[in-house]
Amino acid sequence: MRTSRGRFITLEGIEGAGKSTQRDVVREVLIQAGLDPLLTREPGGSEIAERMRALLLDKSNQGMHADAELLLLFAARAEHLHKRILPALEVGQWVLCDRFTDATYAYQGAGRGLDRARIAMLETFVQGSLRPDLTLLFDLAPAAGLARVHSRSDPDRFESEALVFFERVRSDYLRIAHCEPERVRQIDAGRDSMTVAADVRRIVGDYVAALGSS
Numbered sequence: 001m002r003t004s005r006g007r008f009i010t011l012e013g014i015e016g017a018g019k020s021t022q023r024d025v026v027r028e029v030l031i032q033a034g035l036d037p038l039l040t041r042e043p044g045g046s047e048i049a050e051r052m053r054a055l056l057l058d059k060s061n062q063g064m065h066a067d068a069e070l071l072l073l074f075a076a077r078a079e080h081l082h083k084r085i086l087p088a089l090e091v092g093q094w095v096l097c098d099r100f101t102d103a104t105y106a107y108q109g110a111g112r113g114l115d116r117a118r119i120a121m122l123e124t125f126v127q128g129s130l131r132p133d134l135t136l137l138f139d140l141a142p143a144a145g146l147a148r149v150h151s152r153s154d155p156d157r158f159e160s161e162a163l164v165f166f167e168r169v170r171s172d173y174l175r176i177a178h179c180e181p182e183r184v185r186q187i188d189a190g191r192d193s194m195t196v197a198a199d200v201r202r203i204v205g206d207y208v209a210a211l212g213s214s
Contacts, residue, residue, distance in 0.1 A: 006089035007211070008130070009037075009204075010100040012173060013138035014166050015159050016145030017189040018196060019098050022138065025197045026096055029204045033212075038088045041098035043073055045080040052076040057156040064157075066112040073104055074122045081127065100132055102176055102184075107158070110172030111165050134207055136200065137177050138189035142166035 009026065011019045023039065030037045044053035052072050055061060077100075088095050101123050108114050142163055149159050177184040185203050189196055 006091070006093045006095060007133045008085070008089060008095050008097070010097045010102065010132040010135045011138065012099060012102045012106075012135055012184075013189060014140060014142055014145045014170055014173070016148035017138035017140040018193060019138055021193055022136070022196060022200050023096060023098055025200045026136070026204050029201055030094055030096070030208070033205075033208045035094050035208075037094040037096045038084065039096050040080070040084055042080060042100055042103070043076045045076075045085070045097070046083040049076040049079045049083075052079075057158065059155075059157045059160060061157060062160075066108065066114055069112070070104070070108045070114060070119070070122070073108065074126050077101070078126045081130070086130070097132075100135075101127065102132075102135060102137075102173070105176065106169045106172040110168040111161070132183065134204075135180075135184045136203065137173055137184050137186045138196070139170070139174065139177075139186055140189040142170055144190060 011023055011026070013019050027037055027039060042049075043056050044050040052075060056064075056069065056072055056076075085095050085097070101119075104119055104123075105116060109116050109119050146159070146163065146166065149155060174186070177186045187196060187199050187203070
């Protein structure tokens with residue numbers, strides 16, 4: 001299956017929500033539908049953007065100012081968009097991205113307390129009219145997510161934040177889902193991965209089928 005315009009699907013959620021695991025499920029559904037999606041992530045996704053990702057996640061940069069963090073994220077996003085996302089969409093390829101600008105509103109807006117209007121200004125400047133076509137929000141209680149993260153690896157700069165930070169992040173993700181129910185599909189990520197995957201298959205399968213019949 002191929003449409004004239006590529007579709008942009010993003011996966012969102014706090015640390016430990018299982019986005020990476022479920023991204024493979026989304027990819028499987030798309031491949032079964034005859035698509036060959038580009039898999040990518042933020043921050044990062046292109047050579048220069050990955051270098052910026054390293055700066056953002058490095059725990060030795062704990063003192064980074066919130067404004068610098070925000071600008072680095074959008075600088076990486078601009079590079080990522082022009083090097084990978086936009087070229088793929090322009091030739092009709094679907095793009096599947098682990099996090100995008102919703103994360104900036106949740107982490108830097110709600111988490112860091114930065115003005116949403118400033119984020120919106122940068123969003124328009126960097127992205128123009130581009131927004132995700134479909135977003136899967138994997139919702140999980142922050143305490144459960146952090147427990148998963150800390151049991152599997154040494155936490156990075158974001159993963160080292162306090163529980164209250166992630167509670168603010170989660171709250172804003174839920175706000176976004178409430179405001180944009182047509183785009184954002186909320187999924188309970190506190191269940192076992194097989195049950196979550198079943199929801200993912202249904203949501204993405206229905207989305208692809210609806211496009212095919214339109």
